[in-house]
Amino acid sequence: MTDIAREAGVSQATVSLVLNNSQAIKLSDETRQRVIETAQKLGYKKIPSPHQHEGQEGIAILINSMPGYDPFVDALNQARDAAWRNDVLLTLYDYSDDVDVALDIIRQLTQRGCAGIILASPVTSAINFSLFDQRTSVPLVLLNVYDKNYPLLPTFLPNDYANARQITGHLIAQGARRIAHITGEYWMDATHHRLEGYKDALAQAGIPFDPALVVSTNWRIDETHRATRQLMTASTPPEAIFCASDWMVLGCYQALAELQINIPQDVLVAGYDDQRFASQVIPQLTSVQLPYAELGRLAVEYLCDGEDAATQVTMAGKLMVRDSTRR
Numbered sequence: 001m002t003d004i005a006r007e008a009g010v011s012q013a014t015v016s017l018v019l020n021n022s023q024a025i026k027l028s029d030e031t032r033q034r035v036i037e038t039a040q041k042l043g044y045k046k047i048p049s050p051h052q053h054e055g056q057e058g059i060a061i062l063i064n065s066m067p068g069y070d071p072f073v074d075a076l077n078q079a080r081d082a083a084w085r086n087d088v089l090l091t092l093y094d095y096s097d098d099v100d101v102a103l104d105i106i107r108q109l110t111q112r113g114c115a116g117i118i119l120a121s122p123v124t125s126a127i128n129f130s131l132f133d134q135r136t137s138v139p140l141v142l143l144n145v146y147d148k149n150y151p152l153l154p155t156f157l158p159n160d161y162a163n164a165r166q167i168t169g170h171l172i173a174q175g176a177r178r179i180a181h182i183t184g185e186y187w188m189d190a191t192h193h194r195l196e197g198y199k200d201a202l203a204q205a206g207i208p209f210d211p212a213l214v215v216s217t218n219w220r221i222d223e224t225h226r227a228t229r230q231l232m233t234a235s236t237p238p239e240a241i242f243c244a245s246d247w248m249v250l251g252c253y254q255a256l257a258e259l260q261i262n263i264p265q266d267v268l269v270a271g272y273d274d275q276r277f278a279s280q281v282i283p284q285l286t287s288v289q290l291p292y293a294e295l296g297r298l299a300v301e302y303l304c305d306g307e308d309a310a311t312q313v314t315m316a317g318k319l320m321v322r323d324s325t326r327r
Contacts, residue, residue: 001081008038015039019084058089059303060109061143064121065096071273072122075143075296079118082297086304088115099131110136116303121145124160124190129153139308143299144292152310154302156295160190162316163288164197167242167270170286172205174325176240176268180213182227182252184244191216194244194272213238217248224251232259232267240268240325246275246287253281268325274317283323291315 001019005012010031017027018035061079076092083090095102102119109117117136119127120143129147132140141154171179181198184191199209215230217223224243228251231238243249249271256263263269263283271278274289298313 003042004035004039004044007042008035010035019044058091058114059083059116059118059300060091060093060105060114061118061120062093062095062102062105064123064145065094070122071275071290072120072144072292074290075120075292075299077296078293079143079296079300082300082304086301088300088304090300103132103135106132106136106138110138114138116140118143118299118303119145120299123188124158124193126189139303141299141302141311143295151312154299154307154311156299156302156311156313157315158290158292158295159314159316160193161197161200163272163290164194164242165201166197166316166319167272167286167288168198168201169205170319170321171240171242171268171270171325172201172207174240174268174327176238177207178210178213178236178238179207179240179242180215180231180238182224182231182241182243182248183214183216184219184248186216191244198242219245219248221247221251221254224248225255226251228252228255229259232256232261238267240270242270242272244272246271246273246278246285249281249285263324264327268327270325274320278320279322286322286325287320289318289320291317 001012001015005015008015014027014031015035018032019039061076080090093105095105106117116139118141119132122144124144127145127147129150141156143156144158146155146157147153168179179202181195183195195214202209213231215227217227228241231241232255241252243252249269252269253263256267261267269285271285271287274287278285278287295313295315302311
């Protein structure tokens, strides 16, 4: 879609409207034709017909709130593209952690003949699927959420444990032995999984776990700033800091600058989730790229292919090594 927009000289939103045959906004016939011709020229073969989606809702994603920008947006983008490739319209509903709203949406989607429903969240978390079970005859999958009591339910998740183990192992390979971990809120599943990956990487390298090197925060930048100062002003400061998200790294970088501690010469710093700014801060941040794009695509293709087998996809991300951990 980005390529089509660039070639046709229109916005990405315009391409979306044209390829979905949306009449919500008035576009000139010339603009619509230019987008369609550009799409065909670039190899986009499945141009929707004007009445393609009549009588069918397509696939719906019910998401538990969505921040302004989050790496999980990649999952939504790939889910949309996968739906287009399968001639299915994708709609997005934000139910903001209100189960009654979600159930009402599901009820309406069922009545309208929706082809499939994806329950999703930008934060990897457990849900109580019993609240949704038996409420719809429409095929339903989970994306970035799970319920251990429903092992046969199709579920698509990032592997927080493996990702944290990757990062910690990389810091160990760079020669660090005292590695601090600044975590998020302790009640979150993602916090526990990343902490376990961190601890197991240390154990595999024969490095004793030191609870004093783990500081819990509420994911805020100012909290990470405080945690970093606490760690670096201790009698034996760490040689590396692994922050549980890239946003937290901003507070870490600020604290280290105030203390006149250089990255990576004095301390290595790594983040998590590879936000867009990770390659733009100085020094560029080592982080792990979450596989949300692939997971979003797989969730839609599972529904489009009419699969009915139990599927539990847990996928590790890609470690992006940059200057913040290069000595």
